[in-house]
Amino acid sequence: MDRIGSYVTMLGNTPAILISSSGRKRFGQKLEHSLESAGMEPRFTEFGGECSHEEIDRQVAALKHLSIDCLIAVGGGKCIDACKCIAARLQIPVVNCPTLASTDAPCSAVSVIYTASGRFKDVEFFSSNPALVVIDTEVIARAPLRYLLAGMADTLATGYEATTCFNNSNARSMLGGKITLAAAAIAKLSTDTIYNHATKAIESVKCSSVNQSLEHIVEANTLLSGIGFESGGLAAAHAIATALTTIPHVDENFLHGEMVALGLLTQLVLESNTAEYDRVSELFIQLGLPITFSQLSLSLDNTSDLEQIANVACSLDFMANEPFSINPEKISNAMLEVERLGRNPA
Ligand SMILES: [Zn+2]
16 A cells, blocks of 8 residues: 555556545555655545445546546445446546455456445446556455455355356356356466465464465455456355345345355255365354354244345346256255254264
């Protein structure tokens, strides 16, 4: 982050920074110093907290007469997603500087848009990926561990979902293409990096210092998983995770990656892949990630919630990338099986 000015000069001289008020308190001086040292006069614009059409329109109206030549997002997933939408409307390049490694949103050309009250609304695709993604691993090492763990669950799923898509000639990536060897290999590397480096990266965050494993995990969570999901395709894991966001108390209290954790376990049960279910659940237990829906405060005894999740998941395109015919009953049975297995680990 100290060097962001020297990177941004490649894109222009008049950047604006989209950042929350708390983010500005933490990082404002450092950003200002770096950009000013590179001969720029940055403008700050305060992010309201939600990636909604209201917030995007408000920012576009405030920025469009300022002749800024790039927009820098400094913050979490919603700030980054909002930045992509605002910059697309202003037709200027995006620089993402995530302060958490909790999702694979920063490198992608996709944003998830919510209503002003935080409900999922729609997904917007852009004609190009962000121009630059800058991550300061020292910032990630000092962020709460829960975010890094959620990012690891999201990344672990990437390789499994891309493998499912790669092996199914009818499956398609986010942009409707077939899965290339490159995308499948990068997605697999995302997953392998979590297996190989998760434990050491956690030690790194626990002592707020940066080791090589944390560097690898940050690359996996952000770059590899970003390319892996966008070009490698999504499957049941993200269909279930998206469906879980329709249950308000789950959506409000849990992170995307925590929902993907349960989505991935459900995908492996649906695919009857017992060996990989065991491997994933063992890792989740070891890392402190959830393995039952009740750990997401969701009781599957509530049949209306269960039916709603199964119906929504079944209707999503990602689910159609699975190589078998699917219906809501199969999905709810797999979720019940995940709950049963998670409560009685081997
Ligand atoms: Zn994800």
